[in-house]
Structure formats: C-alpha cells, structure tokens
Amino acid sequence: MLVAFQDVLESAGFNVITAQNGKVALEKLDAIKPDLILSDISMPVMDGYELFEAVRQQPGGAVIPFIFLTARGTREDIFAGKSLGADDYITKPVTTRELLSAVKARIQRSDELMLAQLKAAYKDSLFVLANAIETRDSYTHAHMRRLNAYATMLAQELDWEREQIEDLEFGAILHDIGKIYVPETVLQKEGKLDDAEMADMRKHPEVGAHMIKDIPYLASATPMVLYHHERWDGDGYPEGLAGEEIPLGARVLAVADAFDAMTSNRPYRDALSPDVAFREILSCSGAQFDPEIVEALKVCWEAGRVHEILDQNNGHK
Ligand SMILES: [Fe+2]
Structure with missing residues (x-):
C-alpha cells in the first residue's frame, strides 16, 4: 500500500x-x-x-x-x-x-490558513507601530480601533468585497503614519497652528505614503494614506483632487476619520456629541465628503450601528 x-x-x-x-x-x-x-x-x-x-x-x-x-x-x-x-x-x-x-x-x-495568519500578523505589527505614533499625537489606541470599525461598517454598507475591506483596514491603521515626522510641539499644540506649523502638519499624508509605497502588501493602502485629507469639493490636500478623482478608500476614511475626530477630545477642543458630529457630516455632504458615503453613514446611523461601535469603545479613550 x-x-x-x-x-x-x-x-x-x-x-x-x-x-x-x-x-x-x-x-x-x-x-x-x-x-x-x-x-x-x-x-x-x-x-x-x-x-x-x-x-x-x-x-x-x-x-x-x-x-x-x-x-x-x-x-x-x-x-x-x-x-x-x-x-x-x-x-x-x-x-x-x-x-x-x-x-x-x-x-x-x-495554505489559506497560513496566508490568513500572515496577514493577521502583519496587521498586528502595524497596529503596534501606528499606535506608537498615535500616542505622540495624544489621541490613542481607541481612535484607531474606532476608525477601523467605522470604515469597515461603511464599506460593508457599500457592499465591498472582503479583499477590498482588508485593504481599507490597512489604510485605516496607517493613514496617519506620516505624523512620525511632525514635531510633537505641533501635534500637541493647544491653540491654532501658525502657517509653518500647518505646513508641517499637512505633510503627513505624503510622508506616510512615501514610507509604505514600496512594501508590496501595503501598495493598495498607499493611495488611502496619501489622499485621506482630500475633499470632495477639491479644497483638500496634498493635491486638491476632487470628486471621484479621489480614491474611494480615501473618501471612506475621510468620513470615518472626521466622525471619530469630532467625537474625541483633542488638545484644542473637547469632544462633540455623536449627534452633533453626525449632523455636521450630513451638512458637509457634497462639500467636504462624498455624498454616497455620507448616505451610507446615514443608513448605518439609523440602524444603530454607529452607536454600537461607540458603546463598544466607551471608556477606552
Ligand atoms: Fe491625517
């Protein structure tokens, strides 16, 4: 035999x-x-x-x-x-x-299991690195988890494929990685940033994209890192792209990031309530944000999914 x-x-x-x-x-x-x-x-x-x-x-x-x-x-x-x-x-x-x-x-x-484990290991190490950078920025850990959760929630509402959602998660984890080059005095400043400080701050998407662009498994996250501060109306940075010129993942991150930023305490202001932040995003639909993604947020909001994420992360700021 x-x-x-x-x-x-x-x-x-x-x-x-x-x-x-x-x-x-x-x-x-x-x-x-x-x-x-x-x-x-x-x-x-x-x-x-x-x-x-x-x-x-x-x-x-x-x-x-x-x-x-x-x-x-x-x-x-x-x-x-x-x-x-x-x-x-x-x-x-x-x-x-x-x-x-x-x-x-x-x-x-x-083989599939091995690949999944490898991806999970990558994600874990990136989390550690990105958290180290976030900590310098005084808002923390929970920010990235929530951002990840909001972005995934929106992508699911928009019917994305599993692989696309995975890429988005990498984008969410890494979006602010370029802040490693922004001085702490700027990151933690309580008042308004002056022009030079603002210029430093605005370099973080390009620096971040530059850091990861040659790493093959992060290639698809690079556009999200580079363009997460672009605005639907073209008034964002670094390139002033408008509408669908902005990669879809970056448009999703922009909405998720804005919602989380508004509902978190920052050195220069206290957190807004989720209701106020949600209404603020609605009012910026078609200006700062892609209307379709704002619509997806609205559906999730009404279904209670945003509050679920908020509840899960309460007390871990
Ligand atoms: Fe950013």
Missing part, C-alpha cells in the same frame, strides 16, 4: 517520502518539513496516534497538515482522531481520486 500511494501521489506531481512506521517517520522529520503527513493508524513500533502527538510536539510540527488513514473506520477510530485534532480522515479502501482530492484539499486549506 505504501508503494501504491507513493505511485499515485508521485504521478500527480508530489514529492513523496515514505516511512515503514511512526518511529522511522519521526526520524526523517528531523531533516525535512513536509507540506502534509499521511499516516496509517495501525503500524508496528509506533502507531499513527503516537506519531501524530510526537509531530505536534516538534518545533513547527503543529502547523503540518495531518491525514489519518484507517481500515477500521469505526466510530471509535473517528472520535479518537478528532479528539487528537486530526485534520482529516481517509478510510481504506480508498480510490486514487479520493486520495488525491483529500490531499489537495488539505494542502489548500493549510
């Missing part, structure tokens, strides 16, 4: 390494990290369950997809496999097609 499986898998283009029992397999695993382990349960010396547990103890072993093969196929076998956390189960006799589809499906699932 070992030889038969090896043949089937090799003809399908896989590299196959075989072992007569769990102990031999484990020794081979010192030198190789396979993409998948396919193991019989009944084997001499070390059986499939023991091998599975030993693999999971190894560094890096916890992420290797594992498929059990059993002739028995009894309920007990299946429960034992499940309680170990077996990823999959094939019951003998197995056709070539079943074998290949189980192996391929399991590898694909593991």
